[in-house]
Amino acid sequence: MPTFLDLGVKKGYIKALKELNIKTPTEIQEKSIPVLLESKTDFIGLAQTGTGKTAAYGLPILHHIDPSSNDVQALILAPTRELVQQIKKQLFKFTKYIDERIFAESVYGGEKIDKQIIALKRTTHIIVATPGRLLDLIERGEVNIKNIETLVLDEADEMLSMGFKDDLNKILSYNTQKRHTWLFSATMPEEIKRIIKTYMSPEAIKIEVNKNALVNANITHQYITTTIKDKFNILVALLEQREDTRGIIFCRTKAGTKNLTESLINEGFSVGALEGDMQQRERDKVMRAFKNESLQILVSTDVSARGIDVNNLSFVIHHQLPEHVEYYTHRSGRTARAGKKGDSIALIIPGELQKIQDIQRTLNIKIKEINI
Secondary structure, three states: OOOHHHHOOOHHHHHHHHHOOOOOOOHHHHHHHHHHHHOOOOEEEEOOOOOOHHHHHHHHHHHHOOOOOOOOOEEEEOOOHHHHHHHHHHHHHHOOOOOOOOOEEEEOOOOOHHHHHHHHHOOOOEEEEOHHHHHHHHHOOOOOOOOOOEEEEOOHHHHHHOOOHHHHHHHHOOOOOOOEEEEEEOOOOHHHHHHHHHHOOOOOEEEEOOOOOOOOOOEEEEEEEOOOOOHHHHHHHHHHHOOOOOEEEEOOOHHHHHHHHHHHHHOOOOEEEEOOOOOHHHHHHHHHHHHOOOOOEEEEOOHHHOOOOOOOOOEEEEOOOOOOHHHHHHHHOOOOOOOOOEEEEEEEOHHHHHHHHHHHHHHOOOEEEOOO
16 A cells, blocks of 8 residues: 555655544545646546545645745635635645645635635635636636646536536636646536536546446445335434434425425434525534534435535435436435445335436446335
8 A cells, every 4th residue: 555655745744644644545645646746737537525535636736836936826616615615624734744834715605705805815825716706706806817837626527517617617718828727526427528628638647536436335325115105204213223323314405305304303303404595604504513413414405415525424315316316426425435334225205216226227336125
Protein backbone atom coordinates (compact mmCIF):
# COMPACT_ATOMS: atom_id res chain seq x y z
CA MET A 1 0.00 0.00 0.00
CA PRO A 2 1.56 3.34 -0.98
CA THR A 3 1.67 6.08 1.67
CA PHE A 4 0.91 9.77 1.14
CA LEU A 5 4.67 10.34 1.20
CA ASP A 6 5.07 7.88 -1.69
CA LEU A 7 2.44 9.84 -3.62
CA GLY A 8 4.52 13.01 -3.28
CA VAL A 9 2.56 14.82 -0.56
CA LYS A 10 4.64 17.21 1.60
CA LYS A 11 5.32 16.27 5.21
CA GLY A 12 3.38 19.20 6.70
CA TYR A 13 0.23 18.04 4.95
CA ILE A 14 0.80 14.43 6.01
CA LYS A 15 0.98 15.53 9.65
CA ALA A 16 -2.40 17.30 9.28
CA LEU A 17 -3.90 14.25 7.53
CA LYS A 18 -2.78 11.98 10.39
CA GLU A 19 -4.50 14.27 12.83
CA LEU A 20 -7.70 13.96 10.76
CA ASN A 21 -7.25 10.18 10.94
CA ILE A 22 -6.50 9.94 7.20
CA LYS A 23 -3.59 7.52 7.22
CA THR A 24 -3.66 5.50 4.03
CA PRO A 25 -4.73 6.85 0.64
CA THR A 26 -8.04 5.69 -0.82
CA GLU A 27 -8.08 4.38 -4.38
CA ILE A 28 -9.06 7.71 -5.95
CA GLN A 29 -6.34 9.50 -3.91
CA GLU A 30 -3.72 6.94 -4.86
CA LYS A 31 -4.53 7.28 -8.56
CA SER A 32 -5.12 11.05 -8.73
CA ILE A 33 -2.62 12.73 -6.41
CA PRO A 34 0.63 11.79 -8.23
CA VAL A 35 -0.85 12.77 -11.62
CA LEU A 36 -2.25 16.09 -10.35
CA LEU A 37 0.94 16.96 -8.45
CA GLU A 38 3.32 16.17 -11.31
CA SER A 39 1.68 17.25 -14.50
CA LYS A 40 -0.25 20.29 -15.61
CA THR A 41 -3.18 18.49 -17.15
CA ASP A 42 -6.93 18.32 -17.63
CA PHE A 43 -8.33 15.48 -15.56
CA ILE A 44 -11.49 13.37 -15.28
CA GLY A 45 -12.07 11.36 -12.12
CA LEU A 46 -15.02 8.97 -11.96
CA ALA A 47 -15.73 8.14 -8.34
CA GLN A 48 -18.64 7.81 -5.94
CA THR A 49 -19.20 10.30 -3.15
CA GLY A 50 -17.52 9.30 0.09
CA THR A 51 -14.35 8.01 -1.61
CA GLY A 52 -12.07 10.83 -0.44
CA LYS A 53 -12.21 13.09 -3.49
CA THR A 54 -11.65 16.33 -1.54
CA ALA A 55 -8.13 15.27 -0.58
CA ALA A 56 -7.57 13.76 -4.05
CA TYR A 57 -7.83 17.19 -5.69
CA GLY A 58 -7.42 19.44 -2.62
CA LEU A 59 -3.86 18.38 -1.73
CA PRO A 60 -2.53 18.91 -5.29
CA ILE A 61 -4.25 22.32 -5.46
CA LEU A 62 -2.61 23.38 -2.18
CA HIS A 63 0.79 22.21 -3.44
CA HIS A 64 0.38 24.32 -6.61
CA ILE A 65 -0.65 27.59 -4.90
CA ASP A 66 1.95 30.37 -4.89
CA PRO A 67 1.32 32.03 -1.49
CA SER A 68 3.42 35.08 -2.43
CA SER A 69 0.88 36.03 -5.09
CA ASN A 70 -2.45 37.57 -4.08
CA ASP A 71 -4.28 36.25 -7.15
CA VAL A 72 -7.14 33.77 -7.00
CA GLN A 73 -5.36 30.72 -8.42
CA ALA A 74 -7.88 27.91 -8.00
CA LEU A 75 -11.63 27.62 -8.17
CA ILE A 76 -13.65 24.68 -6.84
CA LEU A 77 -17.32 24.40 -7.83
CA ALA A 78 -19.71 22.15 -5.92
CA PRO A 79 -23.51 21.67 -6.03
CA THR A 80 -24.62 22.67 -2.54
CA ARG A 81 -23.73 25.09 0.18
CA GLU A 82 -23.11 22.19 2.62
CA LEU A 83 -20.53 20.66 0.32
CA VAL A 84 -18.90 24.06 -0.33
CA GLN A 85 -18.57 24.72 3.41
CA GLN A 86 -17.21 21.26 3.98
CA ILE A 87 -14.55 21.51 1.23
CA LYS A 88 -13.35 24.86 2.57
CA LYS A 89 -13.14 23.42 6.09
CA GLN A 90 -11.12 20.42 4.85
CA LEU A 91 -8.64 22.63 2.94
CA PHE A 92 -8.18 24.76 6.05
CA LYS A 93 -7.50 21.67 8.18
CA PHE A 94 -5.01 20.28 5.62
CA THR A 95 -2.89 23.46 5.90
CA LYS A 96 -2.54 23.40 9.69
CA TYR A 97 1.20 22.54 9.69
CA ILE A 98 2.26 24.39 6.53
CA ASP A 99 4.62 27.36 6.92
CA GLU A 100 3.06 29.50 4.18
CA ARG A 101 -0.43 30.91 4.61
CA ILE A 102 -2.89 29.76 1.96
CA PHE A 103 -6.30 31.43 2.03
CA ALA A 104 -9.56 29.88 0.84
CA GLU A 105 -12.97 31.61 0.81
CA SER A 106 -16.37 30.01 0.29
CA VAL A 107 -19.28 31.66 -1.54
CA TYR A 108 -22.81 30.29 -1.90
CA GLY A 109 -26.42 31.40 -2.14
CA GLY A 110 -28.67 31.77 0.89
CA GLU A 111 -26.30 34.18 2.63
CA LYS A 112 -25.93 37.95 2.24
CA ILE A 113 -23.76 38.64 -0.80
CA ASP A 114 -22.25 41.81 0.75
CA LYS A 115 -20.66 39.78 3.51
CA GLN A 116 -19.04 37.51 0.92
CA ILE A 117 -17.84 40.49 -1.15
CA ILE A 118 -16.07 41.92 1.92
CA ALA A 119 -14.45 38.54 2.65
CA LEU A 120 -13.17 38.33 -0.94
CA LYS A 121 -11.40 41.69 -0.60
CA ARG A 122 -8.86 39.94 1.63
CA THR A 123 -6.12 37.83 0.04
CA THR A 124 -7.83 34.78 -1.44
CA HIS A 125 -5.95 32.01 -3.25
CA ILE A 126 -8.77 29.49 -3.58
CA ILE A 127 -12.51 30.11 -4.01
CA VAL A 128 -14.94 27.30 -3.23
CA ALA A 129 -18.37 28.14 -4.64
CA THR A 130 -21.80 27.11 -5.82
CA PRO A 131 -22.14 28.04 -9.52
CA GLY A 132 -25.05 30.51 -9.22
CA ARG A 133 -23.50 32.71 -6.53
CA LEU A 134 -20.06 32.66 -8.18
CA LEU A 135 -21.54 33.83 -11.49
CA ASP A 136 -23.37 36.63 -9.67
CA LEU A 137 -20.08 37.80 -8.14
CA ILE A 138 -18.22 37.59 -11.49
CA GLU A 139 -20.93 39.60 -13.24
CA ARG A 140 -20.80 42.27 -10.51
CA GLY A 141 -17.05 42.51 -11.07
CA GLU A 142 -16.31 41.37 -7.49
CA VAL A 143 -14.41 38.23 -8.47
CA ASN A 144 -11.74 38.00 -11.09
CA ILE A 145 -11.09 34.47 -12.33
CA LYS A 146 -8.68 35.51 -15.11
CA ASN A 147 -5.62 34.08 -13.37
CA ILE A 148 -7.19 30.81 -12.33
CA GLU A 149 -4.81 27.93 -13.01
CA THR A 150 -7.07 25.14 -11.82
CA LEU A 151 -10.84 24.79 -12.00
CA VAL A 152 -12.36 21.81 -10.18
CA LEU A 153 -15.91 20.61 -10.86
CA ASP A 154 -16.81 18.44 -7.87
CA GLU A 155 -19.93 16.23 -8.17
CA ALA A 156 -20.38 17.54 -11.72
CA ASP A 157 -23.37 15.28 -12.41
CA GLU A 158 -25.17 16.60 -9.33
CA MET A 159 -24.56 20.21 -10.38
CA LEU A 160 -26.19 19.48 -13.73
CA SER A 161 -29.15 17.60 -12.30
CA MET A 162 -29.74 20.55 -9.95
CA GLY A 163 -30.16 22.89 -12.91
CA PHE A 164 -26.76 24.63 -12.98
CA LYS A 165 -26.12 23.83 -16.65
CA ASP A 166 -26.22 27.41 -17.98
CA ASP A 167 -24.25 28.84 -15.06
CA LEU A 168 -21.56 26.19 -15.52
CA ASN A 169 -21.29 26.87 -19.23
CA LYS A 170 -20.85 30.60 -18.56
CA ILE A 171 -18.18 30.01 -15.91
CA LEU A 172 -16.37 27.42 -18.04
CA SER A 173 -16.19 29.77 -21.01
CA TYR A 174 -13.96 32.22 -19.06
CA ASN A 175 -10.12 32.06 -19.37
CA THR A 176 -10.01 28.68 -21.09
CA GLN A 177 -6.44 29.23 -22.37
CA LYS A 178 -4.58 29.30 -19.08
CA ARG A 179 -6.35 26.91 -16.83
CA HIS A 180 -6.57 23.19 -16.26
CA THR A 181 -9.96 21.69 -15.56
CA TRP A 182 -10.39 18.75 -13.18
CA LEU A 183 -13.82 17.13 -13.31
CA PHE A 184 -15.10 14.65 -10.72
CA SER A 185 -18.39 12.85 -11.18
CA ALA A 186 -20.12 9.68 -9.97
CA THR A 187 -21.96 9.13 -13.26
CA MET A 188 -21.35 10.10 -16.89
CA PRO A 189 -24.56 11.46 -18.43
CA GLU A 190 -24.50 12.94 -21.96
CA GLU A 191 -24.30 16.52 -20.63
CA ILE A 192 -21.06 15.75 -18.79
CA LYS A 193 -19.57 14.23 -21.94
CA ARG A 194 -20.51 17.43 -23.75
CA ILE A 195 -18.74 19.59 -21.13
CA ILE A 196 -15.63 17.42 -21.42
CA LYS A 197 -15.68 17.70 -25.22
CA THR A 198 -16.28 21.47 -25.24
CA TYR A 199 -14.08 22.73 -22.42
CA MET A 200 -11.42 20.12 -21.80
CA SER A 201 -8.37 18.89 -23.64
CA PRO A 202 -8.72 15.69 -25.69
CA GLU A 203 -5.52 14.66 -23.85
CA ALA A 204 -7.28 14.83 -20.47
CA ILE A 205 -6.21 12.00 -18.16
CA LYS A 206 -9.15 9.84 -17.09
CA ILE A 207 -9.24 7.73 -13.96
CA GLU A 208 -12.07 5.47 -12.93
CA VAL A 209 -12.36 3.97 -9.47
CA ASN A 210 -13.81 0.46 -9.13
CA LYS A 211 -15.32 0.78 -12.57
CA ASN A 212 -17.96 -1.91 -12.29
CA ALA A 213 -19.11 -0.90 -8.86
CA LEU A 214 -21.36 2.01 -9.73
CA VAL A 215 -22.64 1.62 -6.21
CA ASN A 216 -20.42 1.24 -3.15
CA ALA A 217 -19.64 -2.44 -2.48
CA ASN A 218 -20.19 -2.11 1.29
CA ILE A 219 -23.94 -1.56 0.85
CA THR A 220 -26.44 -4.41 1.25
CA HIS A 221 -29.42 -3.84 -1.07
CA GLN A 222 -32.85 -5.12 -0.02
CA TYR A 223 -36.51 -4.57 -0.83
CA ILE A 224 -39.77 -5.27 0.95
CA THR A 225 -43.03 -5.76 -0.95
CA THR A 226 -45.96 -4.09 0.75
CA THR A 227 -49.17 -2.19 -0.08
CA ILE A 228 -49.86 1.52 0.09
CA LYS A 229 -52.05 0.85 3.13
CA ASP A 230 -49.39 -1.14 5.03
CA LYS A 231 -46.34 0.87 4.00
CA PHE A 232 -46.29 3.13 7.05
CA ASN A 233 -46.58 0.24 9.53
CA ILE A 234 -43.77 -1.62 7.78
CA LEU A 235 -41.61 1.53 7.96
CA VAL A 236 -42.31 1.91 11.69
CA ALA A 237 -41.37 -1.74 12.27
CA LEU A 238 -38.12 -1.25 10.31
CA LEU A 239 -37.20 1.83 12.32
CA GLU A 240 -38.01 0.11 15.62
CA GLN A 241 -35.56 -2.65 14.71
CA ARG A 242 -32.93 0.03 14.18
CA GLU A 243 -33.55 2.30 17.10
CA ASP A 244 -29.84 2.63 17.90
CA THR A 245 -28.78 3.54 14.37
CA ARG A 246 -29.11 6.57 12.11
CA GLY A 247 -30.26 6.96 8.54
CA ILE A 248 -32.15 8.80 5.82
CA ILE A 249 -35.61 8.05 4.41
CA PHE A 250 -36.16 9.24 0.83
CA CYS A 251 -39.49 10.46 -0.53
CA ARG A 252 -40.24 11.64 -4.03
CA THR A 253 -42.17 14.82 -3.23
CA LYS A 254 -41.97 17.75 -0.82
CA ALA A 255 -45.52 17.07 0.38
CA GLY A 256 -44.72 13.39 0.96
CA THR A 257 -41.63 14.38 2.96
CA LYS A 258 -43.63 16.73 5.20
CA ASN A 259 -46.47 14.27 5.82
CA LEU A 260 -44.19 11.33 6.54
CA THR A 261 -42.08 13.41 8.95
CA GLU A 262 -45.19 14.50 10.89
CA SER A 263 -46.51 10.93 11.07
CA LEU A 264 -43.16 9.63 12.36
CA ILE A 265 -42.88 12.40 14.96
CA ASN A 266 -46.37 11.41 16.16
CA GLU A 267 -45.07 7.84 16.58
CA GLY A 268 -42.31 9.18 18.82
CA PHE A 269 -39.34 8.99 16.44
CA SER A 270 -36.57 11.58 16.44
CA VAL A 271 -37.02 12.86 12.88
CA GLY A 272 -36.31 16.01 10.85
CA ALA A 273 -37.32 16.90 7.28
CA LEU A 274 -35.30 18.39 4.42
CA GLU A 275 -37.34 19.66 1.50
CA GLY A 276 -37.20 22.28 -1.22
CA ASP A 277 -39.44 24.94 0.34
CA MET A 278 -37.36 25.33 3.47
CA GLN A 279 -35.54 28.52 4.33
CA GLN A 280 -31.76 28.08 4.37
CA ARG A 281 -31.73 28.85 8.10
CA GLU A 282 -34.19 26.02 8.80
CA ARG A 283 -32.20 23.66 6.62
CA ASP A 284 -28.97 24.49 8.47
CA LYS A 285 -30.69 23.91 11.80
CA VAL A 286 -31.92 20.45 10.76
CA MET A 287 -28.51 19.51 9.33
CA ARG A 288 -26.75 20.64 12.52
CA ALA A 289 -29.09 18.55 14.66
CA PHE A 290 -28.59 15.54 12.40
CA LYS A 291 -24.81 15.90 12.40
CA ASN A 292 -24.53 16.27 16.15
CA GLU A 293 -26.84 13.24 16.50
CA SER A 294 -29.67 14.97 18.34
CA LEU A 295 -31.81 13.85 15.37
CA GLN A 296 -31.76 10.16 14.52
CA ILE A 297 -33.51 10.14 11.14
CA LEU A 298 -33.73 12.53 8.22
CA VAL A 299 -36.64 12.44 5.75
CA SER A 300 -35.64 14.05 2.47
CA THR A 301 -36.41 14.57 -1.21
CA ASP A 302 -33.71 13.66 -3.75
CA VAL A 303 -32.66 17.22 -4.50
CA SER A 304 -32.60 18.31 -0.86
CA ALA A 305 -30.21 15.50 0.08
CA ARG A 306 -27.57 16.62 -2.39
CA GLY A 307 -24.20 17.27 -0.86
CA ILE A 308 -25.11 15.73 2.50
CA ASP A 309 -22.01 14.11 3.91
CA VAL A 310 -22.65 12.60 7.30
CA ASN A 311 -20.59 9.68 8.53
CA ASN A 312 -21.92 6.65 10.41
CA LEU A 313 -25.30 6.42 8.69
CA SER A 314 -26.21 2.77 8.79
CA PHE A 315 -29.24 2.77 6.49
CA VAL A 316 -31.08 4.46 3.66
CA ILE A 317 -34.78 3.67 3.18
CA HIS A 318 -36.51 4.39 -0.13
CA HIS A 319 -40.10 5.19 0.92
CA GLN A 320 -40.72 5.45 -2.80
CA LEU A 321 -38.32 4.32 -5.50
CA PRO A 322 -36.53 7.23 -7.17
CA GLU A 323 -37.55 8.54 -10.57
CA HIS A 324 -34.15 7.97 -12.17
CA VAL A 325 -31.78 5.07 -11.69
CA GLU A 326 -28.82 7.38 -11.00
CA TYR A 327 -30.78 8.83 -8.06
CA TYR A 328 -30.65 5.33 -6.57
CA THR A 329 -26.85 5.62 -6.70
CA HIS A 330 -26.87 9.03 -5.04
CA ARG A 331 -29.35 7.94 -2.37
CA SER A 332 -27.60 4.68 -1.46
CA GLY A 333 -24.23 6.42 -1.41
CA ARG A 334 -25.26 8.35 1.69
CA THR A 335 -24.64 5.22 3.75
CA ALA A 336 -21.53 2.98 4.00
CA ARG A 337 -19.12 5.91 3.76
CA ALA A 338 -15.45 5.81 4.67
CA GLY A 339 -15.26 2.02 4.57
CA LYS A 340 -18.25 1.33 6.85
CA LYS A 341 -21.15 -0.99 5.99
CA GLY A 342 -24.75 0.05 5.40
CA ASP A 343 -28.18 -1.08 4.18
CA SER A 344 -30.29 0.31 1.37
CA ILE A 345 -33.93 -0.82 1.73
CA ALA A 346 -36.69 -0.08 -0.78
CA LEU A 347 -40.37 -0.31 0.13
CA ILE A 348 -42.23 -1.30 -3.03
CA ILE A 349 -45.84 -1.96 -3.98
CA PRO A 350 -46.64 -4.96 -6.22
CA GLY A 351 -46.46 -3.12 -9.58
CA GLU A 352 -42.91 -1.88 -8.93
CA LEU A 353 -41.00 -5.14 -9.19
CA GLN A 354 -39.99 -4.29 -12.76
CA LYS A 355 -38.29 -1.12 -11.49
CA ILE A 356 -36.26 -3.15 -9.01
CA GLN A 357 -35.14 -5.40 -11.87
CA ASP A 358 -34.17 -2.35 -13.95
CA ILE A 359 -32.08 -0.93 -11.11
CA GLN A 360 -30.34 -4.30 -10.60
CA ARG A 361 -29.51 -4.61 -14.27
CA THR A 362 -28.34 -1.02 -14.81
CA LEU A 363 -26.24 -0.78 -11.67
CA ASN A 364 -24.98 -4.33 -11.72
CA ILE A 365 -26.12 -5.05 -8.15
CA LYS A 366 -28.23 -7.66 -6.43
CA ILE A 367 -31.28 -6.47 -4.47
CA LYS A 368 -32.61 -9.18 -2.17
CA GLU A 369 -36.22 -9.45 -1.05
CA ILE A 370 -36.70 -9.51 2.72
CA ASN A 371 -39.73 -9.83 5.00
CA ILE A 372 -40.26 -8.06 8.24
